[in-house]
Amino acid sequence: MKIPKFYxxxxxxxxxxxxxxxxxxxxxxxGLYPLQPTNVDxxxxxxxxxxxxxxxxxxxxxxxxADTSTSAYKTELATIKNLQSVLTSDQQKAIxxxxxxxxxxxxxxxxxxxxxxxxxxxxxSNGTYIFPDANNPFADPQFPFSNPPYASRAYSYVSAxxxxxxxxxWYYKYQYNRPSPYLVxxxxxxxMPKVDLPSYPSEEAVMSAVAQTILLALxxxxxxxxxxxxxxxxxxxxxSGRASSSDxxxxxxxxxxxxxxxxxxxxxxxMSTAIGTKVQWEALDDTxxxxxxxxxAPVEASDVVTWLSLEVxxxxxxxxxxxxxxSVGLGVKGWMMTNANFISERPGPxxxxxxxxxxxQVDEVKYYSQNLTGEREAIVLKxxxxxxxxxxxGHWNQIAEGYVRDAxxxxxxxxxAFAFLNMAMHDAAVGCWETKYYYFNPRPTQLxxxxxxxxxxxxxxxxxxxxxxxxxxxxxxxxxxxPSDATYFNDQAQEASLSRLYGAIHxxxxxxxxxxxxxxxxxxTVNFAKTDGAD
Amino acid sequence: MxxxxxxxxxxxxxxxxxxxxxxxxxxxxxxxxSNDSWKNYWEGTLKRDNRNIGTLSTQRVTWMGVYGLTQxxxxxxxxxxxxTKASGGTLEGMRGLQDVSLSAKYNFFTKDWTQNxxxxxxxxxxxxxxxxxxxxxLPLSIGMGCKSFSGRLTTTYSYKKAWHFxxxxxxxxxxxxxxxxxxxxxxxxxxxxxxxQMYNQFDFILRAGYHQPNWRxxxxxxxxxxxxxxxxxxxxxxxxSNQMNYSKLGASFLYAIPQIKNLAARLWGSYxxxxxxxxxxxxxxxxxxxxxxxxxxx
Numbered sequence: 001m002k003i004p005k006f007y008x009x010x011x012x013x014x015x016x017x018x019x020x021x022x023x024x025x026x027x028x029x030x031g032l033y034p035l036q037p038t039n040v041d042x043x044x045x046x047x048x049x050x051x052x053x054x055x056x057x058x059x060x061x062x063x064x065x066a067d068t069s070t071s072a073y074k075t076e077l078a079t080i081k082n083l084q085s086v087l088t089s090d091q092q093k094a095i096x097x098x099x100x101x102x103x104x105x106x107x108x109x110x111x112x113x114x115x116x117x118x119x120x121x122x123x124x125s126n127g128t129y130i131f132p133d134a135n136n137p138f139a140d141p142q143f144p145f146s147n148p149p150y151a152s153r154a155y156s157y158v159s160a161x162x163x164x165x166x167x168x169x170w171y172y173k174y175q176y177n178r179p180s181p182y183l184v185x186x187x188x189x190x191x192m193p194k195v196d197l198p199s200y201p202s203e204e205a206v207m208s209a210v211a212q213t214i215l216l217a218l219x220x221x222x223x224x225x226x227x228x229x230x231x232x233x234x235x236x237x238x239x240s241g242r243a244s245s246s247d248x249x250x251x252x253x254x255x256x257x258x259x260x261x262x263x264x265x266x267x268x269x270x271m272s273t274a275i276g277t278k279v280q281w282e283a284l285d286d287t288x289x290x291x292x293x294x295x296x297a298p299v300e301a302s303d304v305v306t307w308l309s310l311e312v313x314x315x316x317x318x319x320x321x322x323x324x325x326x327s328v329g330l331g332v333k334g335w336m337m338t339n340a341n342f343i344s345e346r347p348g349p350x351x352x353x354x355x356x357x358x359x360x361q362v363d364e365v366k367y368y369s370q371n372l373t374g375e376r377e378a379i380v381l382k383x384x385x386x387x388x389x390x391x392x393x394g395h396w397n398q399i400a401e402g403y404v405r406d407a408x409x410x411x412x413x414x415x416x417a418f419a420f421l422n423m424a425m426h427d428a429a430v431g432c433w434e435t436k437y438y439y440f441n442p443r444p445t446q447l448x449x450x451x452x453x454x455x456x457x458x459x460x461x462x463x464x465x466x467x468x469x470x471x472x473x474x475x476x477x478x479x480x481x482x483p484s485d486a487t488y489f490n491d492q493a494q495e496a497s498l499s500r501l502y503g504a505i506h507x508x509x510x511x512x513x514x515x516x517x518x519x520x521x522x523x524x525t526v527n528f529a530k531t532d533g534a535d
Numbered sequence: 536m537x538x539x540x541x542x543x544x545x546x547x548x549x550x551x552x553x554x555x556x557x558x559x560x561x562x563x564x565x566x567x568x569s570n571d572s573w574k575n576y577w578e579g580t581l582k583r584d585n586r587n588i589g590t591l592s593t594q595r596v597t598w599m600g601v602y603g604l605t606q607x608x609x610x611x612x613x614x615x616x617x618x619t620k621a622s623g624g625t626l627e628g629m630r631g632l633q634d635v636s637l638s639a640k641y642n643f644f645t646k647d648w649t650q651n652x653x654x655x656x657x658x659x660x661x662x663x664x665x666x667x668x669x670x671x672x673l674p675l676s677i678g679m680g681c682k683s684f685s686g687r688l689t690t691t692y693s694y695k696k697a698w699h700f701x702x703x704x705x706x707x708x709x710x711x712x713x714x715x716x717x718x719x720x721x722x723x724x725x726x727x728x729x730x731x732q733m734y735n736q737f738d739f740i741l742r743a744g745y746h747q748p749n750w751r752x753x754x755x756x757x758x759x760x761x762x763x764x765x766x767x768x769x770x771x772x773x774x775x776s777n778q779m780n781y782s783k784l785g786a787s788f789l790y791a792i793p794q795i796k797n798l799a800a801r802l803w804g805s806y807x808x809x810x811x812x813x814x815x816x817x818x819x820x821x822x823x824x825x826x827x828x829x830x831x832x833x
């Protein structure tokens with residue numbers, strides 16, 4: 001009997017120990033901390049707009065504010081004091097959340113929205129697909145399908161509009177120089193980090209209005225969440241003592257006015273024709289063969305192997321006219337590049353599918369397919385960024401986040417970083433999609449059905465690699481913004497590129513041409529950034 | 536999709552959930568081969584197929600060791616090697632050693648009267664991945680990649696030593712896992728972290744069997760619920776922390792091979808009758824177990 005008792009005790013102790021070790025609550029790390037900018041960038045109202053015509057054109061949204069000695073303003077202060085005396089714990093949490101920086105927070109929110117909506121339509125039982133419908137966003141399939149081109153465009157619109165709107169806000173802030181409520185009245189508490197910035201119009205209200213207006217157009221089914229986040233940011237500006245209700249109203253009006261100009265552009269930027277029609281998809285094959293025939297070293301149609309969907313049932317290609325620059329009226333506009341720029345920067349052709357050089361490319365992919373080591377697999381999974389994720393452009397926003405945070409940028413300079421990063425990646429999406437459908441080159445598995453893949457095969461042509469183009473454009477912009485870490489960004493871009501070869505879904509030529517292309521595309525944005533007055 | 540969670544493997548494994556013990560100083564070694572396959576799966580609660588997966592088959596060779604530490608304590612260890620394959624689509628199958636587990640089973644109560652007997656057992660199992668396989672490539676991953684500890688209570692009623700009725704239930708604590716990527720979206724939320732909470736699980740099994748000296752037959756019903764986690768979204772891939780639930784019906788058979796002393800053959804199979812975020816799998820396992828009687832040799 002003694003022995004079982006001993007074992008019982010041992011068993012009990014082991015159980016408790018193991019359970020305590022196993023039952024670990026997940027730590028959800030947001031990775032941000034309260035923003036205390038090292039420089040408020042008081043001259044940001046003089047930095048060049050990236051899209052809007054001028055900041056002065058919004059004067060009607062930001063009229064001369066009441067003086068802080070007026071009774072109207074004192075009523076506003078009294079409201080803040082009343083609210084601050086009964087702060088709920090939810091309100092305190094909201095203040096802590098937005099204290100980490102509105103630009104960084106909105107960046108997280110739109111990455112989350114992209115991940116939520118980045119799911120392709122499921123096939124119908126008859127083997128066809130229906131497309132998401134903007135007028136019926138809650139249906140199955142949900143709207144949108146925020147795939148990489150859609151996402152890169154979305155990230156660029158929100159980021160660029162927030163950037164232009166914040167510069168406009170700075171322009172008026174230093175025109176009117178109205179202090180924050182907590183500076184006017186010492187009984188108003190300052191609950192957010194103190195930033196030495198005029199409060200009219202409120203930068204929080206500007207950001208919230210821009211983000212709300214543009215995100216609602218891009219992700220209409222997320223209406224409640226977007227409205228709630230934007231409203232929360234405005235109420236935090238008030239509750240924290242940073243802005244009065246008139247600061248907030250002016251910010252809201254300014255943000256909406258800037259966003260309206262951006263939405264007008266979005267309505268006519270070519271996105272509506274990016275999907276195309278069945279007749280147009282069927283013509284892609286002949287169009288590509290015509291392109292090959294017109295090359296400096298012409299290739300006969302019989303030597304051109306064109307792309308086929310490898311999904312079952314075959315799925316229409318992803319946004320085939322997103323980058324189109326060769327037919328009139330099709331294709332999405334770039335930010336820093338003209339249509340002529342896109343055509344002149346297009347990479348030359350990949351090797352011809354029927355020739356030895358391409359056979360070598362296929363053999364190399366096959367080698368990686370059959371030799372997926374643990375180390376390479378981890379790289380494939382790290383950079384997969386496929387369906388259900390925030391896409392490769394989202395991944396680069398995540399990388400940028402840490403650098404922007406640690407640089408203690410002002411809101412307007414943080415907005416600049418994300419605007420340039422995302423405008424460059426949008427141009428990368430346009431340029432890469434232009435190239436993909438220009439040559440319409442098959443995936444490795446189409447040329448050799450024995451090639452199994454370590455990640456899903458994206459449903460669009462192989463040449464050039466989107467991951468390589470996005471990553472290299474992003475690394476180029478980030479290297480300009482954070483030069484001391486250029487080596488790291490370029491290494492990460494290289495790793496992202498190679499992940500597609502390791503996963504056996506791209507040839508080496510796809511990733512080399514994509515990387516070079518992305519770098520050239522990113523340079524257009526960097527050249528603009530160098531002259532915008534912020535350096 | 537969680538075809539090979541530790542719980543699934545164990546719930547049908549001999550000795551883990553039944554009312555049997557190994558005599559003191561007996562050492563058993565078993566080798567089992569399993570084949571599990573499904574064509575349909577539940578995407579959340581929606582049952583569907585996926586031609587880019589086709590039929591997902593998982594094969595497994597499991598070594599099992601059992602040892603009678605005392606008359607009342609039996610130790611059980613398992614280690615499976617697993618390989619997966621999708622008949623459709625282009626995704627590469629995966630292979631490797633999955634999780635090694637060690638269990639201690641304690642018969643803490645026995646009551647006999649006339650032809651009846653009731654026995655109660657407590658069992659603890661610790662399992663840990665035996666290789667660095669990834670759980671982030673479902674449904675082709677070979678496992679969930681988490682450490683786990685399971686506490687199980689089992690009660691058996693037997694009549695005339697021939698009829699056996701067993702109820703067994705377990706609660707499994709699961710450790711978090713770490714992905715190779717810096718963020719993921721699941722259960723309606725973005726996580727800017729590579730750490731994934733693996734929710735705990737509860738399972739139970741009901742068994743009814745008839746035992747003769749050289750053979751035993753049994754029918755069983757088993758159910759597992761994951762106590763948290765999100766559904767697979769529409770047309771998304773499964774994710775490690777999905778709420779994976781199932782109910783299965785099965786049968787098992789043991790035959791002591793008369794020509795070879797101490798060698799027993801086992802065969803068992805099951806069919807998934809309901810599920811959530813799992814494949815509707817049919818599974819069959821066959822194997823041999825050889826026992827050394829050290830106590831008798833002395």
